[in-house]
Amino acid sequence: MHLNTMNIYYMIFSIGILGYFIYQSFVYKNLFPKKKYIGWVLFRMIAILSLILVLFESEMVLTSKDTTTLFLVDRSLSCENHKEEIEKVINDNIKDKKNKDEIGVITFGKEPMIEVPLTKQIKEVNLQTKVEAQGTNIQKAIDYTLSYFPKNRNKRLILFTDGEENMGSIDEIKEKINHNHVNMSIYPLKNERGKDVELKEINLPTNIHIGENAPVTVHIRSNIGTQGEFYLFENDEKIIQENVKVEKGENEFTFNIPIKEKSTLKGEINFLEDENGKNNICTTYIDTKEKSRILLIGENKDIGNIRNLLGHLPVVYKECTIERASFDLNFLSSFDSICMVNVPYEKINKEFEKNINVCVKEQGTGLLFIGGENTFSLGGYKNTLFEKVLPVNCKMKENKKKPNTGLVLLIDVSGSMEDTANGVKKIEMAKEAAIRSVDILDQNDEIGILAFSDKLEWVVPMKSIKDKENIKKEVGRLKPGGGTLIQPGIYKGIEKLKNTDTKIKHMILLTDGQGEKEGYETIVEKLKEQKITLSTVALGQDSEKDVLKKLGDGTKGRNYIALDYYTIPEIFAKETYLASKKYLNQRTFTPKWVNSSFLEKTSIPSLKGYIGTGIKSGATLLLKSDEEDPILASWKYGLGNVVVWTSDLNGKWSYDLIMWDQFEKMWAKIINYTLGEQNSSMKIETNRENEDVEVFVDTGKKGDHQKIEGVLQGPNEKENIFFDGIGTGKFYKKISLSEVGEYVLTIKQKENGKVIQQDTKRIKIDYSPEDRMVQNKLDFFKFSTDGEYIHQDTNIFSLPIKNKNKGYLSLDFILLPVAILAFIGDIWIRKR
Structure with a gap:
């Protein structure tokens, strides 16, 4: 008792x-x-x-006679070659299990998983579960296993591992094992790591300033004594190359380098005797800056005036074309604002688009989006993720009159349209192009689709666009076959359009071959007579480009050459927008003020064109056109300030504005608005130990209503971080980063629920935890839990139960x- x-x-x-x-x-x-x-x-x-x-x-003390045995199996990368050995040990012992004995199997890497639920009836174990093998967390695995043991039975735990724990701490679980009366046995797995030299980390002092020389401390861990090379790169430029000698164990070297703002430092080692090259790179970041940084994206002909403007402002800027722009999140996060000038959507990488959204919304990066003929609806931005970031919709509002359009699509369906490239047929891209045109047209427009080869067929007879879904189904009847006769199709189109009651009459001609060589002068005259414009799309090198160019030029249409089948839908979409004359507005007008917001109201010079858009709910309309369309608009998207200018800045539409004596002053204020509150007074210190990062924040302010929150954007997902208060204005959080890749931590100071300042820190995990050299603690763990080592010949079910489960009956x-x-x-x- x-x-x-x-x-x-x-x-x-x-x-x-x-x-x-x-x-x-x-x-x-x-x-x-x-x-x-x-x-x-x-x-x-x-x-x-x-x-x-x-x-x-x-209470009466009751001692259990029944035993549950749990096999806890390390399936991390360092143990992947031991699968058959472990299965053999378990299965050989199952044969000796008594009928009343209960067993289960749990596997683990980063996280534990049940392989075999608790059972008394089992003949064989085959390890099949797919664990997250890029890490070893023995602490979490044992903790989970202890909770899985039944309460009223004796507990036997058989741990299969090499002891190379690189996540969690096995030391923190030993007391819980003893408290739960667990009989601990360890089957040690051999891990032949071989000769290994690891670049563990690169450290910089906490307080560094731009332009000063600062010490960089390099930590190298090795299990051999050897010599090799250490390299240090700053923004991919090699700044240090040194021959270094390392001893077995921990090694430390210090180098002095000049500090540049917002830099990336990458260290690399090369030792001839090193047999594991996976842990030879380590990256750190210098996030210190004295001037705001701006990324300018666009073609040289479009960005000249913005470049000149930035050159007169106290900022640092980097320029590139959209094709050469890095879509890497850490690269984009190093800028305070991003300026995009007349960039077509088709050239934007999907990863770039996703990361721009993250930077603006989650990290407070500003965005200045400047228009031109390649932007908004004409540039393919409609219904994209990028459109969500902007304060305007690509589709204009329906509350004003627009000229209705009659559109005839003349589509070549000769035999060659059956040709395939990259698994896609020309004819399928032509169908997709026709559908895109149907989607763009409005309810009061009309469309006809005429298929031509050596015969003609109205796949879609000229009709109102009201029933779009049925029209799209009819497009599916386009089928290739026959020769190429262009002129009869054009004449048929003219006949239909001249009897159509629409303000705008336009044809788009798509062909991949050669038709008639002569007789086009008469066609051009007929088109002019009926006030019909015609644009041509030459598909491939074999098409009659010269003839098609004469047709387009002669009717004030446009001419395209599509060398890539995939560009056909984009060309049709853009051409449909241009033809309808609803979105491309090329006429002289004077912008009108609606709100001044961060600007001063002054007389704005006239503009000669813009792309039509619609203002979003919640956005601020600053300038509008004479037809009430947005010219300058802004809003806050998440944490970032976004500004849109729907005209251009290359001088085609904006020459008078650029020559205006207030141009620089006005646009300096617009750029400053996108920068937002970039100067943070928060002091942020990070201490990193392998994949664990300790973050200390000092706001320097007193008050009970302030909070520190963060958003951690990682390789695969984002996570909201909430800091713990550790003193007046001081906050702390420990974060574990287990995935290899780049992380951006946005830290926000809030007062009464409002963000008053923010800052970002960049972190990179260069290699898997499994490639780290770690201290093996199995001997100490065995001793502290009163456990024992077992081997292949050990009869597990005959091992004595030293710590019997004790139950208490009141x-x-x-x-x-x-x-x-x-x-x-x-x-x-x-x-x-």
Whole structure:
């Protein structure tokens, strides 16, 4: 039996009760006959002792005879060659299992997973679960296993591992193992790492300033003594190459380098005896800056005026074309604002688009989007993720009159349109192009689709665009076959369009071959006479480009050459927008002020064109056209300030504006607005130990209403981080980064729910935790848990159970009734 004797007050009270009972015994000794007195004392003693035992929470100790054995198997990369060995050991021992013995199998890498649920009936184990093998967390695996053990059985844990834990800490679980009476056995797996030299980390001082020489400390870990080369690159430029000698164990070297703002430092080692090249690179970042940084993206002909403007501002800028722009998140995060000038959507990498969204929304990077003929609807931005970032929609509002359009698509369906490139047929791209045109046209427009080869077929007879879905189905009837006769198709199109009651009449001619050589002068005259424009799309090198050019030029249309089948839908979309004259507005007008916001209201010079868009709800319209369309608009997208200019800045539409004496002043304010509040007074310090990063934030402010929150954007997903307060204006958070790749941590200071300042820190994990050299703690772990090593010939189920599971049964259910019966007996005797 077990007594809880921890409460001294219960002991004093119990002694008092017993003393009082003894005193009563002497008082009543001569009042009762001897037998009656003995019965009374006996009943009174039983009652009092029962209550005292209840008071002390008396329990009966029960020892279990049944045992549960759990096999905990390390399946991380460093143990992947031991699968068959582990299966053999487990299966050989299962044969000796008693019928009442219960077993289970749990595998682990970064996280534990149940391989075989608890069972008494099993003949063979095959390890099949796919664990996250890029890490070894023995602590988490054992913790999970302890919670999986049944409560009322003896616990035997068989751990298969090489002991190379690189996540968590095995030291923190040993007390829990002992407390849970677990019988620990370890089957050590051999890990032949070989000769290894690891570039562990590169450290910089906490407080560094631009232009100063600062010490860079390089930590190299090695299991051999050897010589090799160390290289240090700054923004991919080699700045240090040194021959270094390392001893077995930890090695440290220091180099001085000049500090440049927002730099990337990458270290690399090369040792001839090193047999593991996976852990030879380490990256760190210099996030210090004195000037705001701007990334300028666009063609040289479009960005000249912005370049000149930035050259007169106290900023650092980098320029590139969209094709050469890095879409890397860490690269984009190093800029405070990104300026894109007349960039077509088709040239934007999907990763770039996703990361721009992250930078603006989550990290507060500004965005200045400047228009031109390759932007908004004409540039293919409609219904894209990029459009969501902008304060305007690519589709204009429906509350104003627009000229209706009659459009005829003349599509070559000769036999050559059956040709395939990269698994896609020309004809399928032509169908997609026709569907894109249908989507763009409005309800009051009309369309006809004429297929031509050596015969003509109206796949879609000239009709209103109202039933778009049925028209799209009819497009599917386009099928290739026959020769190429262009002129009959054009004449058919003219006949249809001249009888169409639309303000705009336009044809798009797509062909991949050569038709008639002569007779086009008459066609051009006919088109002019009926005020029909015609644009041509020459598909491939074999098409009659010269003839098609004469057709387009002669009718004031446009000419395209599509060398890539995939560009056909984009060309048709852009041409449909241009033909409808609803989005490309080329006329002289004077912008009107709606809101001044961060600008001063002054007389704005006239512009000669812009791309039509629609203002979004929640956005601020600063300047509008004479037809109420946005010219300059802004809004806050997440944390970032975004500004859109729907005209150009290359001088085609904006010459008068560029020559205006207030141009530089106005655009300096626009650029400054996109930069937002970039100067943070927060002091941020990071300490990194392998994949664990400790972040300390000091706001320098007093107050109970401030909070520090963060957004961690990693290789695969983002995570919201909430910091713990550790003092006035001081906050702390420990973050574990297990995936290889680049991370951006955006830290936001909030007061009363509002973000008042923010900053970013960049971190990179260059190689898997499994490639790190770590201290093997199996010997210490075995000793501290009173465990033992086992080997292949060990009969696991015959191992003695030293720590038996102890259960405790409360005796209250017996003692309380006994006390009540004893008191009844006490009363009964005294009343006799």
